[in-house]
Amino acid sequence: MSEGTLYDKVFDAHVVGGLPTGQLQVFIGLHLIHDVTISPAFGMLREAGMRVAFPERTFATADHMVPTHSLLRPFSDQQAETLVSELERNVRQYGITFFAPGSDRHGIVHIIGPELGLTQPGMTIACGDSHTSTHGAFGAIALGVGTTEIRYLLETQTLPLDRLKVRRINVDGELQRGVYAKDVILEIIRMLGVGGGKGFAYEYGGAVVDRMTMEGRMTLCNMSIEGGALVGYVNPDDTTFAYIKGREYAPKGTAFDRAVAFWRSVASDPKAKYDHTVNLDGGKLEPMVTWGTNPGQAVGVTQRLPRLEDLPESERGTAGQAYEHMRLTPGGYLVGTPVNVAFIGSCTNGRISDLREAASILEGRHVAEGVRALVVPGSQSIKYQAEQEGLDRIFTEAGAEWRNDGCSMCLGMNPDRLIGDELCASSSNRNFVGRQGSPLGRTILMSPAMVAAAAAAGRVVDVREYAR
Amino acid sequence: MPIDDLIIVTISGTAIPLGGDDTDTDTITPADAMKEPTFANSAGYLFRDARKANPRHPLNNHAYDGASILIVGRNFGIGSSRETAPQAIQRYGINALVGESFGPIFAGTCKSLGMPAVTSAHDDVALLMQLTERNPGTIYTLDLTTKTLAYDGGAVPIEIPEPTRVALMTGSWNALAMLKANSGRAREVAAGLPYMRGFAE
Numbered sequence: 001m002s003e004g005t006l007y008d009k010v011f012d013a014h015v016v017g018g019l020p021t022g023q024l025q026v027f028i029g030l031h032l033i034h035d036v037t038i039s040p041a042f043g044m045l046r047e048a049g050m051r052v053a054f055p056e057r058t059f060a061t062a063d064h065m066v067p068t069h070s071l072l073r074p075f076s077d078q079q080a081e082t083l084v085s086e087l088e089r090n091v092r093q094y095g096i097t098f099f100a101p102g103s104d105r106h107g108i109v110h111i112i113g114p115e116l117g118l119t120q121p122g123m124t125i126a127c128g129d130s131h132t133s134t135h136g137a138f139g140a141i142a143l144g145v146g147t148t149e150i151r152y153l154l155e156t157q158t159l160p161l162d163r164l165k166v167r168r169i170n171v172d173g174e175l176q177r178g179v180y181a182k183d184v185i186l187e188i189i190r191m192l193g194v195g196g197g198k199g200f201a202y203e204y205g206g207a208v209v210d211r212m213t214m215e216g217r218m219t220l221c222n223m224s225i226e227g228g229a230l231v232g233y234v235n236p237d238d239t240t241f242a243y244i245k246g247r248e249y250a251p252k253g254t255a256f257d258r259a260v261a262f263w264r265s266v267a268s269d270p271k272a273k274y275d276h277t278v279n280l281d282g283g284k285l286e287p288m289v290t291w292g293t294n295p296g297q298a299v300g301v302t303q304r305l306p307r308l309e310d311l312p313e314s315e316r317g318t319a320g321q322a323y324e325h326m327r328l329t330p331g332g333y334l335v336g337t338p339v340n341v342a343f344i345g346s347c348t349n350g351r352i353s354d355l356r357e358a359a360s361i362l363e364g365r366h367v368a369e370g371v372r373a374l375v376v377p378g379s380q381s382i383k384y385q386a387e388q389e390g391l392d393r394i395f396t397e398a399g400a401e402w403r404n405d406g407c408s409m410c411l412g413m414n415p416d417r418l419i420g421d422e423l424c425a426s427s428s429n430r431n432f433v434g435r436q437g438s439p440l441g442r443t444i445l446m447s448p449a450m451v452a453a454a455a456a457a458g459r460v461v462d463v464r465e466y467a468r
Numbered sequence: 469m470p471i472d473d474l475i476i477v478t479i480s481g482t483a484i485p486l487g488g489d490d491t492d493t494d495t496i497t498p499a500d501a502m503k504e505p506t507f508a509n510s511a512g513y514l515f516r517d518a519r520k521a522n523p524r525h526p527l528n529n530h531a532y533d534g535a536s537i538l539i540v541g542r543n544f545g546i547g548s549s550r551e552t553a554p555q556a557i558q559r560y561g562i563n564a565l566v567g568e569s570f571g572p573i574f575a576g577t578c579k580s581l582g583m584p585a586v587t588s589a590h591d592d593v594a595l596l597m598q599l600t601e602r603n604p605g606t607i608y609t610l611d612l613t614t615k616t617l618a619y620d621g622g623a624v625p626i627e628i629p630e631p632t633r634v635a636l637m638t639g640s641w642n643a644l645a646m647l648k649a650n651s652g653r654a655r656e657v658a659a660g661l662p663y664m665r666g667f668a669e
Contacts, residue, residue: 013660013661014657014661015657016650016653016654017650017653019631019643019646019647020640020646021631021632021634021635021638021640021643021646022630022634023631023635023643025646025647025650027654027657027658027661029658029661029663029664036502036503036550037502037550039506040506040507040551043505043506053654054658057664064502065503077503079503079504080503082505083505086505120663122662122663123663128551129549130547130573144549145549145573145576145577146549146550146551146554146573146576146577147507147551147577148551148577148580148581148642149576149577149580151644152643152644152647155647155648156644156647156648156654157654157658158647158650158654159647160631160643160646160647162629162631194490194546195490195543195569195571197572198569198572199572225573226547228543228546228571228572229572230572230573251663254669255666255667255668256667258662258667259662259663259667262662294490294492294546296490314489314542314590315489317488317489318488318489318490411494411499411548412499413499413502413503430492430494430547430548432492432494432547433494433495433517433518434494434495434498434517435494439498439520439521
């Protein structure tokens with residue numbers, strides 16, 4: 001059993017008590033809300049005549065369904081209009097702070113939490129969205145929950161939880177140029193499997209993670225759930241504190257100094273005990289691409305796609321189906337595969353550094369003929385920053401569309417969708433069948449720089465040959 | 469609801485041999501299901517795209533109509549936290565799932581809905597699949613007391629996290645009442661957290 005890890009310290013500090021079932025009741029310091037998965041929870045709350053227990057610790061945005069091409073109300077999608085209106089009514093009635101679409105603090109829930117300084121080390125954070133693990137980048141225990149659990153949160157600000165085991169994942173060495181946090185997490189999921197994290201919290205560390213920016217750490221933690229780990233985190237350090245300092249909801253003045261002392265104290269002890277440790281040489285990584293229909297079906301861009309007989313017997317069935325859906329050949333290469341759509345954005349890779357990397361590839365180049373390229377900033381603040389830096393002009397001059405912030409083409413809940421069997425080079429997190437809004441659509445996950453290079457080439461390429 | 473109606477000890481009925489590994493919740497219910505304001509219509513989205521694409525999908529086979537147990541493979545319910553997935557399965561008429569393993573958020577939500585998602589060894593799951601494929605009328609009884617799934621002529625052992633088993637057998641799988649009972653203590657714990665006090669001295 002783990003001892004002295006951040007997970008142990010933060011979890012223990014939030015335990016309210018044992019439940020008769022043997023589970024633990026845990027206080028959740030920050031509850032984040034978005035426009036889907038929430039309506040039935042508020043419905044039940046209203047029916048029961050109850051109030052929100054901690055409205056001051058509950059914050060809402062609308063990101064999944066909002067269109068990125070126009071914010072005119074009512075939205076052209078009647079269902080989106082209904083759900084967003086309902087959310088607006090609920091936040092008003094229950095006194096919850098709402099970052100409205102179009103306002104300068106609006107954005108994807110997992111992007112604005114950190115951006116506003118709401119996300120802090122040592123917290124427990126929950127949201128009705130699996131990518132809540134993103135917030136673990138700050139040294140918080142952050143997890144996604146279903147709608148019934150959202151109801152628990154609204155009414156009690158607590159959850160019934162089982163204690164997880166802790167797996168330390170060391171990424172040592174130094175990443176090559178053109179290799180990013182996205183590639184690190186895709187390799188971890190490939191190595192450990194989409195179910196490999198079952199029952200574990202992942203603690204990421206090692207030289208590569210120590211040197212990583214907060215944005216990189218967020219990408220890393222974001223996809224923990226794709227590896228089956230409900231929770232993923234990085235121990236807070238000076239990089240973390242520097243990121244938080246001065247943000248709207250961050251402690252100010254001497255309170256900030258006291259906060260830093262507390263935040264340092266929740267980091268895993270040097271002698272912490274882990275349930276399991278995995279080591280990875282970051283220097284050996286190359287840009288990763290997925291070839292299948294789950295994020296674990298990935299390979300280095302110069303590598304041959306696995307032949308079915310190279311895979312463990314238990315994985316051949318899904319691999320065969322994945323190849324059939326993707327219309328790719330086992331044993332072949334992904335490089336050269338023509339792409340129809342390029343998507344840069346999402347809670348995984350819609351941050352300013354992602355846009356900068358993509359812009360550095362697209363500057364002076366043009367999106368290949370016949371390719372639809374979409375660049376969607378993760379928040380209004382990122383959109384503003386990118387426009388200050390002139391990144392929007394680089395994208396539009398290259399022939400890409402520069403959109404408003406939102407979840408966009410990550411998940412097919414708004415007008416940004418694949419059509420038919422289009423193949424999309426995507427900086428998002430899931431390549432599941434139908435994920436991007438078309439049942440026949442095909443997704444190849446990769447870093448934003450790789451997506452930009454694919455957009456320019458019109459086919460999958462190795463970004464290292466495109467970097468300047 | 470009276471507590472007796474919430475207690476889940478045994479579940480009996482026929483099964484659907486769904487099988488398959490790494491089934492994500494996008495596949496179980498596509499995003500369109502989440503655009504509905506309630507779960508009332510969730511069942512209509514259950515494996516919508518897969519059923520359309522494949523006329524031989526087990527859910528299109530009337531031989532399995534009326535089943536109350538869903539037999540699945542490894543890593544069932546991975547990915548998105550969408551509750552439409554377990555809601556759709558439950559509203560379709562399924563009362564329990566048996567498979568090799570489940571996605572973590574999906575498993576938690578199944579528990580909160582009072583729908584056991586139990587695991588069994590690879591070979592045992594394969595055996596159950598075969599039994600039902602050969603005879604769709606095969607009746608199973610899941611017994612949480614003995615941790616077995618029995619059929620005429622045999623039984624396989626099943627696993628379920630102990631707190632989930634206790635919650636189902638005591639009718640306390642909807643945790644709200646238990647959580648609310650400790651609301652005073654929850655406020656005390658909250659008050660002791662430095663960030664809840666704005667890191668005041």
